[in-house]
Amino acid sequence: MRILHTSDLHLREDRPETIRALKELLRIASERGADLMTIGGDIFHSKEDAEVLRPKLREIFSGDGPEVLAIPGNHDADAYREDLNWGSKITVATEEPFSTFEYEGFAIIALPFKDELTTSLYDRLQSVSDKHSKSALLLHCTLDIGYSSEDFGEEESVSYFPVTRETLREWGFDYVLAGHFHRNQSILKLGEEIKFIYPGSPVSHSWSELGKRKAVLVDVESGEEEGLSLDTFYRDECEKVVRPGEEEELVEEIGVWVDERVGDDCEIRVIPRGHVRLDEKEFTKMLEEACEGAELTHEFYRSVKPVLNHPLFRRFKESLDSRDDIDDKEAVEEMALDAMSRLLANRELRS
Known part of the structure; x- marks a missing residue:
């Protein structure tokens, strides 16, 4: 099982380079034999962009290439309805409080965007992680590692879904495939086995996001991760x-x-x-x-x-x-x- 993880595309009608970045991600995923591409939130910059771009995306998300599993982020949380068609290859997980997807014995728990972590949600995530021998949590969050507000792009100074390393260790998922952090790729070990991954934005949205952009290829069987450089706008x-x-x-x-x-x-x-x-x-x-x-x-x-x-x-x-x-x-x-x-x-x- 190989997963290409990305996040924070912020697709916009007035920025065609964001659409080109999406196509490049799907190309790289196919080239590197990824079984699945995960998107950790903020596919769109706004719900208005989602509405305008949806017809174009149906074609992009219905062609050759891997399946795509995505969650809403803080920018596009209101963009998804059950009656909308985004394409045959993409699933946007909007079910509350979360959804569980099985891929070849590997479970991905997809958590739609939330402002904060409640006690009830904490307990339910702890319970679901105990049921799977190998699993990943897909979420849009602010990790407590001292990033400045500009590291998250042109965001308000708000800690969306703040979560601590200790909480993630207690949940025990093998991987935390995260989004919201824009500046650079960041792969952290949380204890002996757990790995937390911010891929960084796949296209530069502001001058705080410098240098060639990347995505992360995760090989679940070998436990290895690889940062892949993208041929996208930076x-x-x-x-x-x-x-x-x-x-x-x-x-x-x-x-x-x-x-x-x-x-x-x-x-x-x-x-x-x-x-x-x-x-x-x-x-x-x-x-x-x-x-x-x-x-x-x-x-x-x-x-x-x-x-x-x-x-x-x-x-x-x-x-x-x-x-x-x-x-x-x-x-x-x-x-x-x-x-x-x-x-x-x-x-x-x-x-």
């Missing part, structure tokens, strides 16, 4: 610190980073920070040539040629270089360059 950024005299090396590094992403379906930006010896116009021209096709942020670098030539800075630099008790001399030098450039600009330090 965002990425390159933030580099430049120091005086190292401008060419930095621009070369940035150019390589940009070139590596040429041809990808992506949106990228470059954020250079620090101080340069060159004239700002000259350095900016070098950056723009290296960053063709990328968004370039200009606000975090400045020329400090007057500071470098100032006798006070030269004395400071000689003293700094002679010290052996300072661990990060570059950081200290950066602070001095910044402070002196401000003083010179405000005419509080003589040239």
Whole structure:
């Protein structure tokens, strides 16, 4: 039994890249021999998107490829009704409080989205997990591992269905196939046997979701998981610190980073920070040539040629270089360059 797990597609009528991501997931699932694809909530960004896109999805979810088992998330909890046809290959589990599906002796307990965990639900999940020798819980939740609100995408600062590691250990499912966390893939061991999986969003929805997107392939028999890179839309950024005299090396590094992403379906930006010896116009021209096709942020670098030539800075630099008790001399030098450039600009330090 092999499962491709994903979540948080947030399909939207005005974002065709989300539909392309769904097709890519189904392609990868077939290519890697997955028997089932699970979606841990938020297939749609809204119930309105679900209504508009449903006819298109019937074809996508009725073709070749694996069966799909999905649950509602907080964004699309109101999108599903029994009389709607989503396609022959997909089952959206909406039965309360949860549904149990059997696949070759492996049970998946599908829990539709809820705001919170009640005592009654806790007891029922504990009871159902005891009935199966091998099982997984499919849910949309916030795990207590210190993620910030931006890790969950463009969400409100609400902990939807907060659940602790200890609770998941007590339930005893072999796998927890989760959704709601957008930023990166996260696979955690909860004790000796239990594995918790956030696949991350399969397409970048915001600038908090950087880098190539992934899904997770779970082999139930071997107990192994594999993160699979997806050929889907993503965002990425390159933030580099430049120091005086190292401008060419930095621009070369940035150019390589940009070139590596040429041809990808992506949106990228470059954020250079620090101080340069060159004239700002000259350095900016070098950056723009290296960053063709990328968004370039200009606000975090400045020329400090007057500071470098100032006798006070030269004395400071000689003293700094002679010290052996300072661990990060570059950081200290950066602070001095910044402070002196401000003083010179405000005419509080003589040239």
